[in-house]
Amino acid sequence: MSSKERLYLFDTTLRDGAQTQGVDFSVEDKIRIAETLDELGIDYVEGGWPGANPTDTAFFSEKRGLNSARMTAFGMTKRVGRSADNDPGLAALFDAESDVVCLVAKTWDHQVEVALGCSLDENLEAIRDSVQAITKHKREPMIDCEHFFDGYKANPDYAIACANEALAAGARWVVLCDTNGGTLPHEVEAITREVAKHIPGDNLGIHAHNDTENAVANTLAAIRGGVRQIQGTLNGLGERCGNANMVSLLPTLMLKPEFADRFETGVPHDSLKQLTHVSRLLDEILNRTPNRHQPYVGASAFAHKGGLHVSAVQKDPSTYEHVPPEAVGNKRRILVSDQAGRSNVLAQLESAGIEVEAQDPRVKRLVDEVKEREFLGYAYDGAEASFELLARRALGEVPHFFEVESFRVMVERRYNAVGELVTVSEATVKVSVDGVSIMSAGEGNGPVNALDQALRKDLGKYSSWLEDLRLADFKVRILTSGTEAVTRVMIESVDGEGARWSTVGVSPNIVDASFQALMDSITYKLLRDGAPAAVPVSER
Numbered sequence: 001m002s003s004k005e006r007l008y009l010f011d012t013t014l015r016d017g018a019q020t021q022g023v024d025f026s027v028e029d030k031i032r033i034a035e036t037l038d039e040l041g042i043d044y045v046e047g048g049w050p051g052a053n054p055t056d057t058a059f060f061s062e063k064r065g066l067n068s069a070r071m072t073a074f075g076m077t078k079r080v081g082r083s084a085d086n087d088p089g090l091a092a093l094f095d096a097e098s099d100v101v102c103l104v105a106k107t108w109d110h111q112v113e114v115a116l117g118c119s120l121d122e123n124l125e126a127i128r129d130s131v132q133a134i135t136k137h138k139r140e141p142m143i144d145c146e147h148f149f150d151g152y153k154a155n156p157d158y159a160i161a162c163a164n165e166a167l168a169a170g171a172r173w174v175v176l177c178d179t180n181g182g183t184l185p186h187e188v189e190a191i192t193r194e195v196a197k198h199i200p201g202d203n204l205g206i207h208a209h210n211d212t213e214n215a216v217a218n219t220l221a222a223i224r225g226g227v228r229q230i231q232g233t234l235n236g237l238g239e240r241c242g243n244a245n246m247v248s249l250l251p252t253l254m255l256k257p258e259f260a261d262r263f264e265t266g267v268p269h270d271s272l273k274q275l276t277h278v279s280r281l282l283d284e285i286l287n288r289t290p291n292r293h294q295p296y297v298g299a300s301a302f303a304h305k306g307g308l309h310v311s312a313v314q315k316d317p318s319t320y321e322h323v324p325p326e327a328v329g330n331k332r333r334i335l336v337s338d339q340a341g342r343s344n345v346l347a348q349l350e351s352a353g354i355e356v357e358a359q360d361p362r363v364k365r366l367v368d369e370v371k372e373r374e375f376l377g378y379a380y381d382g383a384e385a386s387f388e389l390l391a392r393r394a395l396g397e398v399p400h401f402f403e404v405e406s407f408r409v410m411v412e413r414r415y416n417a418v419g420e421l422v423t424v425s426e427a428t429v430k431v432s433v434d435g436v437s438i439m440s441a442g443e444g445n446g447p448v449n450a451l452d453q454a455l456r457k458d459l460g461k462y463s464s465w466l467e468d469l470r471l472a473d474f475k476v477r478i479l480t481s482g483t484e485a486v487t488r489v490m491i492e493s494v495d496g497e498g499a500r501w502s503t504v505g506v507s508p509n510i511v512d513a514s515f516q517a518l519m520d521s522i523t524y525k526l527l528r529d530g531a532p533a534a535v536p537v538s539e540r
Contacts, residue, residue, distance in 0.1 A: 002509045004264040005160040007223070007253060010044040010175075010231040011037050011246055013282070015074050017237030022332050030059045033234075041267035042246075044100060044229075046072040051092025061326045062184035063291035068266065070140065073098035077105045077130040077529050080118040082369075084133035094137045101134045102142040104173075107162040108151030119160060124165045130257025132450065141171045143205060149177040149183040160198050173205045173229050178218060181211025181241060185221040197462055205229030208244045210236060220252065223259070236295065247279045251296045252510070254325045267370065269327075276329035284498060291471050303333040310347055329391040331385070345391075352388045356395065362468035366394050376506060377479045377488050383504035385524040386491075386517070392527070395503065399533030402459060403527050404519065405430040409447045409511055425450040433460035434535045448474060448491075455518065465531045466522060468496030476510065489513040493521045501525075 002220025010163035013029050017023065025033070034045050045066065046252045049055030050073050063137065066069055067507060073096045078087040093101050095280060105127045106112045112123045127143065134141035144168035144485070145151075151159040163174045176195065188208075202392045202407060208215040208220035221232050230253075236245035253259045254272055264341055276297040292299040302325040304310050312319040317332065325332050328523045333351070345367050356363060369390070380387040392398045414424050440452045448471075456466050473492035478485045487510045499523055506514025 007263045007265050008043045008229040011042045012046040013233040015046040015048045017233040019239040020237045024402030027058050038066040041271050042069050043074050049074045050096035063097040070099040072100040074102050079104050080122045084129045096539045104144045104146050107145040107159045109155045109158045127165045131171050135170045142173040143171045144175045146177050147179045149178045151184045175205035175207050178208040185217045189221040189225040192222045196226030199225035201228050207231040210242045216248050219244045246294050251328050273329045305369040378506050383502045385501035386449045386520045387502045403432045419507035427451045427454040429454040447511050484508045487513045489517050491517040
């Protein structure tokens, strides 16, 4: 038997995370995310508020086949003046297919009197009767003590009385909520320690919001103070500034000795290696670009750019990495830029599977070319695919696939058939594949979209290789002033398997810069997937 204390993980991505501006989960999205959290090893998955909206009601209309996670339905304590048996909100919860019911309860006397408009004793009664009703319906009861820390500061006796009332009525967990997100870590730890004198830590949880960028720190402080259930969301989703980021909490708890030596979670270390995938899966579902600077799982979390850093990391990764990237399913990235040295380039070549001797004169020429091109405006520290193509071309390792003979783009603003004023882009691209000229036209909502449509409409034998390719992001930066300014375009592409890569183009003409980046993206896809080279001129 383990001598470590157990920490229980409660994920509220599907409920509190759904309150994020711009986030709108479908039932299918919720099912997929719930199953992913279950596979990861999360103890509780809060699926939403049945009865509050059609999506959540539909989600709880049938039992979800989770292996170990306990499906949790969220609601609020009964209304004052009604019995628990006659409260429509509670009735919707008891009709829902869930293992657990988590109710939000007011614990700040100011909120009770102003928001609820009832007496403090009536609020205590609502907490008690609601928890007892959950037990009566054979669900695990849990209470979220809303505004607990603000309530404790204003009236500690009443805040603790609310928590004690829930525990005495049978609540499995009493969760201390920093609802406004304004409490600081030292306050959270001190208050939690005081509460733990009244309620055992095995019944205490923490729910932190991120309005001071301290949600993760507050959660860790609460653990030190005595709580044993932690609540959070994937990628820190949540109302306003978000919730405690479960993606940052998990590896901290499992990899940092202060917590890992004392506590254990239900997440196996092998499952922790799926964390980067889980984080990016959520972004894919939400059609968001992953935060490259997110701790542990971001594309830049283990990225090294400075030559001295790279040289040290090549000798011992711990010189500049606080945990091994593979522990969370991420990978080390050696960036190439005008700050790069030979070590950067060699490491990037090795990462791309390019074998070359360290003293090969082509390496020095490649370093010089990178620095010269960055002086012109190219940026390879965020466009690894373009760098790999640059390197392989220098080494003669990029096959000839096709040749663009010409392209033309037209942007027209006109009235459509129903009298609406629209702007339409049309592009024509002429390419040569195996010596055969192919001309294609495409229409899009912008010149780059139109070029992409036209180029991929007919690339001869290469069209099938590009069917799952799509542009995920498009960034433009003006490098010099004036309408004649040099423009840098970066394109992020993604394929059907979720692989992502970035390419760059630079030109005084924004369309030309975009086309350069687009060409690199397509060429990289063909090269990576092993598409056959075009027939050489001598064999035609």
